[in-house]
Amino acid sequence: MLIIEGLSRRFGERLAVDDVCLEVPRGSFVGVIGRSGAGKSTLLRMVNRLAEPTAGRVLWDGTDVTALRGRELRDWRARCAMVFQQFNLSGRLDVLTNVLVGRLNRVPAHRSLLRLWSDEDRAVALSALERLDIANLASQRAEHLSGGQQQRVAIARALVQEPEIILADEPIASLDPRNTRVVMDALARISRDYGITVLCNLHSLDIARAYCDRLVGLSAGRLVFDGPPDALDEAAARELYGLEAEDAVGPAPAPMPGSPAPQASPFTLHA
Numbered sequence: 001m002l003i004i005e006g007l008s009r010r011f012g013e014r015l016a017v018d019d020v021c022l023e024v025p026r027g028s029f030v031g032v033i034g035r036s037g038a039g040k041s042t043l044l045r046m047v048n049r050l051a052e053p054t055a056g057r058v059l060w061d062g063t064d065v066t067a068l069r070g071r072e073l074r075d076w077r078a079r080c081a082m083v084f085q086q087f088n089l090s091g092r093l094d095v096l097t098n099v100l101v102g103r104l105n106r107v108p109a110h111r112s113l114l115r116l117w118s119d120e121d122r123a124v125a126l127s128a129l130e131r132l133d134i135a136n137l138a139s140q141r142a143e144h145l146s147g148g149q150q151q152r153v154a155i156a157r158a159l160v161q162e163p164e165i166i167l168a169d170e171p172i173a174s175l176d177p178r179n180t181r182v183v184m185d186a187l188a189r190i191s192r193d194y195g196i197t198v199l200c201n202l203h204s205l206d207i208a209r210a211y212c213d214r215l216v217g218l219s220a221g222r223l224v225f226d227g228p229p230d231a232l233d234e235a236a237a238r239e240l241y242g243l244e245a246e247d248a249v250g251p252a253p254a255p256m257p258g259s260p261a262p263q264a265s266p267f268t269l270h271a
């Protein structure tokens with residue numbers, strides 16, 4: 001169980017995350033939604049301590065993650081894998097080596113420095129690639145893959161950490177609709193099959209609704225919605241997205257002839 005207790009983060013005058021409290025049972029697939037700047041990334045980054053809280057605590061199975069230091073903090077980060085929008089792969093290395101990087105915390109330092117991967121490590125990495133249907137790409141340079149393939153490599157790298165939580169920060173923001181589905185399917189499958197808790201920041205409410213079993217909505221750093229996707233009604237959407245929600249909750253005005261294409265609403269799939 002992940003427990004977030006009164007978590008806040010201040011940057012100067014701005015409260016990026018403001019007194020957020022959450023309880024997330026193991027194996028949940030939680031979508032964190034809200035407008036740009038609502039505090040979604042900062043919240044996720046505090047869970048694995050890439051950002052330090054100004055106040056509050058993060059507990060995992062009773063351990064105060066916010067108090068961990070040194071070796072214990074490194075262990076926590078290994079159990080709490082991150083997946084980023086920009087994949088963060090080494091483009092010139094092959095796919096298998098990129099995935100093996102996720103094993104670094106599990107092998108002795110001298111072996112990791114020399115990249116002496118054991119047969120077992122290679123087998124684990126290949127099996128993760130198989131789970132993501134990209135084992136055939138193992139020997140290709142990462143920079144030669146499509147965005148969707150690269151994100152699947154990044155998820156495989158997270159998987160070989162054998163994490164208990166995956167924190168995915170806008171994992172589909174730079175993908176087209178088909179790859180968006182492939183990547184979200186992969187995250188959902190991993191969560192379901194391995195009982196891994198997934199917290200996933202998403203701009204697109206359509207995608208969050210389709211894939212997540214719970215939505216957590218932030219507005220100006222505050223938690224303004226927490227519930228199943230079908231409980232997110234018009235009033236909650238307005239509180240989350242303000243005027244932008246007009247597009248989704250009312251009939252869209254027909255565009256004037258010759259006028260520019262309308263802006264995508266936060267309720268539609270962002271490619």
Ligand SMILES: Nc1ncnc2c1ncn2[C@@H]1O[C@H](COP(=O)(O)OP(=O)(O)OP(=O)(O)O)[C@@H](O)[C@H]1O
Nearest residue numbers: 011014015016034035036037038039040041042043
């Ligand atoms: N390192 C930082 N220094 C100063 N301000 C920051 C920093 N990181 C985030 N902020 C501010 O905190 C607020 C929340 O940012 P955050 O990136 O968490 O929002 P977000 O919901 O993830 O936005 P987006 O969807 O655009 O990524 C924003 O106002 C942002 O400008």
